[in-house]
Amino acid sequence: MAKQVSGSMKRTGIIISSVLMVVATASITAFLIDSLTRHL
Amino acid sequence: MSCKDCSTPCASRQAPQPLHWRLDIGKIFRLLAVISLVAAYFVGQSLNQPSWIENIQAVYPKADITPSDHLDNTWEIHKDGEPVLLMSIATENGYGGPMTVGTVITQDGMVKAVKILAHSDTPAYIQRLSNNFFYRQFENQPVDRSFEAGKNFDVISGATISSNGIMKAHAAAAHYIARAEFGKHPVELKDDIRLSTSHYIMAALILLVLINIRLKNTTLKVAVILASLAVIGFMANQMINVANFSALFLGFLPTLAGNPGFWLLGGAVFAGIIVLGRNIYCGNLCPFYAVQFVLSKISGLNLPLHPLIKRYAANLSKIGLWAGLMVGFLTTTPTAGSYEPFSMIFSLQGEGIQWYIMPAVVLACFFVPNLFCRFLCPAGEALTRITVARNTLVHAIKGARK
Numbered sequence: 001m002a003k004q005v006s007g008s009m010k011r012t013g014i015i016i017s018s019v020l021m022v023v024a025t026a027s028i029t030a031f032l033i034d035s036l037t038r039h040l
Numbered sequence: 041m042s043c044k045d046c047s048t049p050c051a052s053r054q055a056p057q058p059l060h061w062r063l064d065i066g067k068i069f070r071l072l073a074v075i076s077l078v079a080a081y082f083v084g085q086s087l088n089q090p091s092w093i094e095n096i097q098a099v100y101p102k103a104d105i106t107p108s109d110h111l112d113n114t115w116e117i118h119k120d121g122e123p124v125l126l127m128s129i130a131t132e133n134g135y136g137g138p139m140t141v142g143t144v145i146t147q148d149g150m151v152k153a154v155k156i157l158a159h160s161d162t163p164a165y166i167q168r169l170s171n172n173f174f175y176r177q178f179e180n181q182p183v184d185r186s187f188e189a190g191k192n193f194d195v196i197s198g199a200t201i202s203s204n205g206i207m208k209a210h211a212a213a214a215h216y217i218a219r220a221e222f223g224k225h226p227v228e229l230k231d232d233i234r235l236s237t238s239h240y241i242m243a244a245l246i247l248l249v250l251i252n253i254r255l256k257n258t259t260l261k262v263a264v265i266l267a268s269l270a271v272i273g274f275m276a277n278q279m280i281n282v283a284n285f286s287a288l289f290l291g292f293l294p295t296l297a298g299n300p301g302f303w304l305l306g307g308a309v310f311a312g313i314i315v316l317g318r319n320i321y322c323g324n325l326c327p328f329y330a331v332q333f334v335l336s337k338i339s340g341l342n343l344p345l346h347p348l349i350k351r352y353a354a355n356l357s358k359i360g361l362w363a364g365l366m367v368g369f370l371t372t373t374p375t376a377g378s379y380e381p382f383s384m385i386f387s388l389q390g391e392g393i394q395w396y397i398m399p400a401v402v403l404a405c406f407f408v409p410n411l412f413c414r415f416l417c418p419a420g421e422a423l424t425r426i427t428v429a430r431n432t433l434v435h436a437i438k439g440a441r442k
Binding site: 010013014016017018020021023024025027028030031032034035036038039040 | 087343344345346349353356360363364367370371373376377379392393394396397400401403404407408411412415416
């Protein structure tokens with residue numbers, strides 16, 4: 001059975017996962033731009 | 041039952057349907073992606089025409105360098121107007137693509153130095169060779185000396201494919217000069233396929249994955265995932281990444297003898313797609329999936345995702361695949377577009393921003409299970425696209441036969 005979590009816990013979870021997702025995507029984007037400028 | 045689900049002929053179905061034209065944004069993006077990749081391929085080819093004399097001049101900035109008038113791919117390095125050294129260049133495939141090596145030879149037929157003029161490998165691997173004084177084993181040796189790994193040639197652990205690529209390029213350049221300039225007959229290199237323990241275990245894991253397609257045994261699946269982490273990840277460091285796809289299009293694939301692990305894993309995955317219509321790599325053999333699996337089990341967390349992320353983030357892997365291929369094509373360096381943190385995790389070799397990607401992705405996967413596979417993996421996306429294309433083609437052929 002799925003655990004019941006409070007609304008505030010769910011909101012905190014969404015905020016943490018969104019931040020992590022943004023950081024991961026941003027670091028990948030930065031790597032690709034850096035790699036392109038270094039090799040060209 | 042609605043008309044949509046009904047197959048019975050009736051007046052409503054037989055009535056001529058008005059033609060509707062709908063703007064399909066997805067199709068337009070896919071078309072633009074393909075056009076831009078084709079353009080990037082040709083732009084990259086024209087931008088990256090090597091000028092070897094400039095590369096050689098960078099090695100000997102004060103010397104007067106002229107192309108040899110009777111030797112191919114060879115330059116004369118002059119001092120006080122007299123040619124004192126020859127630099128012969130040759131190209132072989134390394135880990136990430138071609139690497140061009142210049143062998144500097146003295147007038148009495150001895151190797152003075154070996155220099156890398158251009159390469160497509162991860163810079164950290166090349167740095168590893170320099171740190172281990174790899175090139176010194178070639179210096180002060182006769183130009184016709186032959187090499188055999190383990191006997192008179194030491195590969196650097198963790199950079200085996202790059203080590204062998206440099207050795208082969210050096211031998212090709214030196215042996216050419218030995219024959220053409222000094223009239224010697226060097227022993228040609230043997231290009232034998234050398235299989236190691238990790239290759240045999242990899243083959244066994246592939247076999248177990250195929251068996252488990254029928255058995256559907258969860259315990260066996262977990263065992264294979266953990267074994268792939270140890271063998272394909274830590275022992276062989278042989279993952280499928282976006283650089284493999286760039287290399288395929290750029291024609292930089294390694295030889296069977298040069299990298300048998302690549303052909304074993306890549307061949308099995310490709311055969312799995314063609315024959316079975318299944319991607320046997322993702323979720324089974326991928327060691328980075330195994331890392332995420334272990335992280336998820338340790339944390340026991342599964343943070344909820346924002347509805348916008350749920351809806352749109354699946355497109356990130358498509359964009360990542362496109363961006364990885366674009367960078368690979370534009371720079372003609374497949375590894376330049378390979379942003380996956382796989383290799384870094386298993387070899388701890390990386391550079392610059394790569395050191396930020398790994399902890400960011402690992403931390404994210406700790407809180408959100410399989411986040412990289414679900415939203416960010418370009419290689420997984422490429423394999424999925426190939427599998428979908430294969431299955432669509434097979435269904436179309438079957439439909440045409442009926």
